[in-house]
Amino acid sequence: MPENAKISEKTIERLSIYRRYLSDQQTKGVTNIFSHQLAVGVGTTAAQVRQDLTVLGFTGTPSKGYDINGLNQSLKDFLDTPEGTNVALIGVGNLGRALLAYFSVQRAALKITAAFDVDLRRTNRLIGGVPAYHMKDIGGVIREQGITVAIIAVPEMEAQKVADIAIEAGVKGILNFAPVALRVPGDVFVENMDMTMAMEKVAYYAQQPK
Amino acid sequence: MPENAKISEKTIERLSIYRRYLSDQQTKGVTNIFSHQLAVGVGTTAAQVRQDLTVLGFTGTPSKGYDINGLNQSLKDFLDTPEGTNVALIGVGNLGRALLAYFSVQRAALKITAAFDVDLRRTNRLIGGVPAYHMKDIGGVIREQGITVAIIAVPEMEAQKVADIAIEAGVKGILNFAPVALRVPGDVFVENMDMTMAMEKVAYYAQQPK
DNA sequence: TAGATTGTTAATCGATTAACAATC
DNA sequence: TAGATTGTTAATCGATTAACAATC
Numbered sequence: 001m002p003e004n005a006k007i008s009e010k011t012i013e014r015l016s017i018y019r020r021y022l023s024d025q026q027t028k029g030v031t032n033i034f035s036h037q038l039a040v041g042v043g044t045t046a047a048q049v050r051q052d053l054t055v056l057g058f059t060g061t062p063s064k065g066y067d068i069n070g071l072n073q074s075l076k077d078f079l080d081t082p083e084g085t086n087v088a089l090i091g092v093g094n095l096g097r098a099l100l101a102y103f104s105v106q107r108a109a110l111k112i113t114a115a116f117d118v119d120l121r122r123t124n125r126l127i128g129g130v131p132a133y134h135m136k137d138i139g140g141v142i143r144e145q146g147i148t149v150a151i152i153a154v155p156e157m158e159a160q161k162v163a164d165i166a167i168e169a170g171v172k173g174i175l176n177f178a179p180v181a182l183r184v185p186g187d188v189f190v191e192n193m194d195m196t197m198a199m200e201k202v203a204y205y206a207q208q209p210k
Numbered sequence: 211m212p213e214n215a216k217i218s219e220k221t222i223e224r225l226s227i228y229r230r231y232l233s234d235q236q237t238k239g240v241t242n243i244f245s246h247q248l249a250v251g252v253g254t255t256a257a258q259v260r261q262d263l264t265v266l267g268f269t270g271t272p273s274k275g276y277d278i279n280g281l282n283q284s285l286k287d288f289l290d291t292p293e294g295t296n297v298a299l300i301g302v303g304n305l306g307r308a309l310l311a312y313f314s315v316q317r318a319a320l321k322i323t324a325a326f327d328v329d330l331r332r333t334n335r336l337i338g339g340v341p342a343y344h345m346k347d348i349g350g351v352i353r354e355q356g357i358t359v360a361i362i363a364v365p366e367m368e369a370q371k372v373a374d375i376a377i378e379a380g381v382k383g384i385l386n387f388a389p390v391a392l393r394v395p396g397d398v399f400v401e402n403m404d405m406t407m408a409m410e411k412v413a414y415y416a417q418q419p420k
Numbered sequence: 421t422a423g424a425t426t427g428t429t430a431a432t433c434g435a436t437t438a439a440c441a442a443t444c
Numbered sequence: 445t446a447g448a449t450t451g452t453t454a455a456t457c458g459a460t461t462a463a464c465a466a467t468c
Contacts, residue, residue: 008435009411016410020389034449043391046449047437054451062449063444085413098308102405110413148416151409173416175408179230181253189415191408195312198385198401199361200226201219203295203320205399206358206383218459244425256425257461264427272425273468 007055012079014052017042019075026068034065080109086147088171090162091154092117092132095177099153100128112151114141116162138162142169149173156180217265222289224262227252229285236278244275290319296357298381300372301364302327302342305387309363310338322361324351326372348372352379359383366390 021041025033035053036046053066058074060066087103089096089112096115103112115132117123123134133141142150150166152159152174159178166174173189176182179197182190231251235243245263246256263276268284270276297313299306299322306325313322325342327333333344343351351357360376362369362384369388376384383399386392389407392400 010435012411012414013407016407017391017404020406036449041391045437047439050449050451051436060450061444062442062447065449079410079414081413081417085417087409087413094308094311098304099405101304103409110409149409149413171416173412175405175412181227181251189412189418191412193403193405193408194227195309195385195403196230197223197226198403199297199313199320199359200289201222202383202385202399202401203291203297203359204222204289206381207291207295208399220459246425255461257463260425260427261460270426271468272423272466275425 011052011055014042014044014048015055015075015079018049018052019072019079022068022072022075026072031068032064032066033068033071035060037065076109084109084111085149086111086113086145088112088138088142088145088147088150088166089115089130090135090138090150090152090166091158091177092119092122092127093153096151096153097128099151099177100130104128104130110149113145114147116141118158135162138165139169142166142171147171149175151175151177152182153177221262221265224252224254224258225265225285225289228259228262229282229289232278232282232285236282241278242274242276243278243281245270247275286319294319294321295359296321296323296355298322298348298352298355298357298360298376299325299340300345300348300360300362300376301368301387302329302332302337303363306361306363307338309361309387310340314338314340320359323355324357326351328368345372348375349379352376352381357381359385361385361387362392363387 018038021038022033035049039046039049056074056078058071087110089100092115100112100115103110112130115127115130116135116138117132118135120134123132125132148171150171152162154162156178159176159180160182163174163182163184167184167188172187174182174184174191176190176192179194184190228248231248232243245259249256249259266284266288268281297320299310302325310322310325313320322340325337325340326345326348327342328345330344333342335342358381360381362372364372366388369386369390370392373384373392373394377394377398382397384392384394384401386400386402389404394400
């Protein structure tokens with residue numbers, strides 16, 4: 001992968017989706033796949049797939065398409081860090097606990113290794129197999145574990161505050177479920193999962209005559 | 211709002227975000243706002259805000275900017291249906307119950323009025339104040355209640371099947387939490403909330419030197 | 421009035437789609 | 445070989461940003 005190539009967010013998103021689909025195919029024993037098959041599987045176009053895959057430097061052949069094992073390895077090399085990534089979950093309410101369960105079934109490359117809350121009933125014990133700490137210990141624990149990614153699942157009012165603390169402690173990427181625009185330094189990446197907005201968008205298009 | 215104007219998804223997303231921010235300001239007693247203030251509040255640009263707001267046909271003034279009460283009303287008229295929208299939640303596992311709690315605090319325009327699951331322990335009773343039915347009753351209940359929007363929070367394997375049944379019963383918009391590309395007719399809108407993809411994207415950018 | 425902001429149109433930017441020679 | 449698919453470049457499309465006369 002060329003060091004100075006600029007790869008769009010959309011491309012990264014699709015690479016992640018390709019990987020999941022290809023892993024599924026791999027477990028089914030499929031060994032090769034053509035760009036248009038992959039495209040149908042994930043809901044895009046063959047041209048898009050081919051263009052996206054060039055960023056990996058992984059190459060297919062006109063007769064066989066892409067080797068799924070090799071392509072999966074390339075996607076892994078590209079998307080994952082060799083040593084895996086520790087993730088902090090901030091906020092262990094209804095949503096937080098659901099996320100804990102959701103991400104616990106993931107492969108080891110991304111792993112929630114610490115959870116935080118202000119509620120004493122949810123701290124200083126294991127929740128879903130993950131140690132839950134009091135919010136006041138965020139900075140220390142993140143630093144100790146070398147955590148660089150955090151999931152924010154706290155109420156709107158608290159989100160900016162916990163983001164600031166997490167970033168101060170070394171976090172460089174945030175998956176934000178709080179419905180606020182976080183103010184962060186330029187070297188910190190924020191992805192917003194705005195469920196209310198998504199719901200309103202769906203409702204809007206559902207009511208359109210089309 | 212002009213009948214034949216084509217409005218991009220991105221614009222709809224921002225309108226939803228503007229509304230939430232403006233509602234917050236409204237409750238704080240702020241009555242007027244300039245495009246650049248709104249832009250900072252939601253994390254976009256003033257030019258973007260002004261261009262987006264033109265789709266409402268709601269107009270500001272150079273001296274006062276936008277009247278927040280009036281703008282909120284315009285956004286409501288644009289985004290909401292007069293009679294409100296009933297939403298079905300399909301899948302009452304960890305994530306489904308978290309979503310039930312999350313959306314129960316929303317204003318009345320969007321309301322989860324029915325939940326569905328295959329697990330008998332989660333059906334034929336109220337969950338979070340919402341009647342939970344067995345999956346086999348989906349079609350009937352959706353039809354009876356005139357539901358047009360569904361949230362899919364079932365395992366990957368079941369997602370396409372429940373989507374097909376919901377659409378057959380009249381659903382026109384789906385908020386899909388299952389990590390699969392749903393195949394739907396052209397008049398059905400699907401918004402994917404792919405949490406694994408989002409997490410991988412965050413991890414990718416967190417590890418970039420930048 | 422002078423200055424700032426508006427609505428709106430034009431210019432720029434970036435992403436998607438199409439095209440095509442090279443390859444198996 | 446003939447046919448289909450590949451990598452890659454060019455054309456198209458759409459969204460964002462900039463510009464500016466009109467307005468308060």
